[in-house]
Amino acid sequence: MGAILEVRDIHLSFKGVKALSGVSFSVEEGSFFAVIGPNGAGKTSLLNVLSGVYPPSRGEVFFLGRPLQGLPPQARARMGLGRTFQGLELFRGMSVLDNVKLGAELALGAYPTLLPRAPMEWRLRAWAEEVLDYLHLSPYRHVPAGMLPYGLQKRVEVARALAGRPKLLLLDEPMAGLSLEEKQDLARFLLDAREEWGVTLLWVEHDLRAVLELSDQVLVLSYGEVLYLGDPQGVQKSAQVAEAYLGGGT
Numbered sequence: 213m214g215a216i217l218e219v220r221d222i223h224l225s226f227k228g229v230k231a232l233s234g235v236s237f238s239v240e241e242g243s244f245f246a247v248i249g250p251n252g253a254g255k256t257s258l259l260n261v262l263s264g265v266y267p268p269s270r271g272e273v274f275f276l277g278r279p280l281q282g283l284p285p286q287a288r289a290r291m292g293l294g295r296t297f298q299g300l301e302l303f304r305g306m307s308v309l310d311n312v313k314l315g316a317e318l319a320l321g322a323y324p325t326l327l328p329r330a331p332m333e334w335r336l337r338a339w340a341e342e343v344l345d346y347l348h349l350s351p352y353r354h355v356p357a358g359m360l361p362y363g364l365q366k367r368v369e370v371a372r373a374l375a376g377r378p379k380l381l382l383l384d385e386p387m388a389g390l391s392l393e394e395k396q397d398l399a400r401f402l403l404d405a406r407e408e409w410g411v412t413l414l415w416v417e418h419d420l421r422a423v424l425e426l427s428d429q430v431l432v433l434s435y436g437e438v439l440y441l442g443d444p445q446g447v448q449k450s451a452q453v454a455e456a457y458l459g460g461g462t
């Protein structure tokens with residue numbers, strides 16, 4: 213399989229602060245790709261560049277072989293580039309089902325546009341229900357998302373992103389604040405989604421143990437630069453990573 217994402221020499225600065233500096237890597241289709249690094253290393257900035265929130269000052273990103281330059285987040289989502297956020301971005305007063313259905317609407321590009329409204333609604337709902345069922349969220353479908361415990365809200369956020377039928381899903385610290393059991397559940401759901409729907413996963417995660425266990429490839433950022441790019445085993449062996457990342461107390 214080829215690369216689904218190619219990132220070439222990305223630079224990004226905020227008023228003189230270099231958030232990203234010469235970052236290049238590619239993500240193989242079907243892989244589980246992790247981005248790690250100490251606080252302020254540029255991980256979220258990288259996700260923001262990939263999803264179209266920030267234009268890079270230099271460099272290029274190719275998704276499915278197509279350049280993404282100038283495309284807003286919504287257009288990227290329609291192409292199959294999905295995302296979850298570090299803080300929860302759910303509509304708290306909306307039911308779990310409606311939140312997930314909203315995610316499914318993002319995939320509308322994949323539906324025939326001439327389809328009358330009612331069958332389209334039905335299809336969207338059926339797909340949202342399927343995703344909820346898949347992530348074991350069906351019992352909560354009518355509960356306002358904001359009323360759920362934090363761990364379940366995180367899962368709803370992943371469900372909403374998956375409902376958009378992403379080919380590549382960017383996840384920003386999906387395990388933050390979860391218990392060990394919730395982390396294990398989420399890991400299983402993510403691996404299943406990859407298997408079942410062919411979703412490639414790129415995640416920013418602080419839980420190093422989970423990263424090393426689950427990921428195929430790891431990119432380590434430090435001060436906006438690539439410190440390491442390779443397999444998870446190499447992360448533990450790299451003295452540079454140990455100093456910058458593990459020694460950094462994160």
Ligand SMILES: Nc1ncnc2c1ncn2[C@@H]1O[C@H](COP(=O)(O)OP(=O)(O)OP(=O)(O)O)[C@@H](O)[C@H]1O
Pocket residue numbers: 226229230231249250251252253254255256257258
């Ligand atoms: N919108 C912004 N305005 C100004 N500076 C920013 C902005 N976003 C990020 N930065 C700066 O860019 C650098 C990288 O930040 P970023 O949030 O990408 O790091 P991170 O690796 O995601 O950190 P964390 O693990 O704490 O989430 C930091 O120095 C940060 O202060």
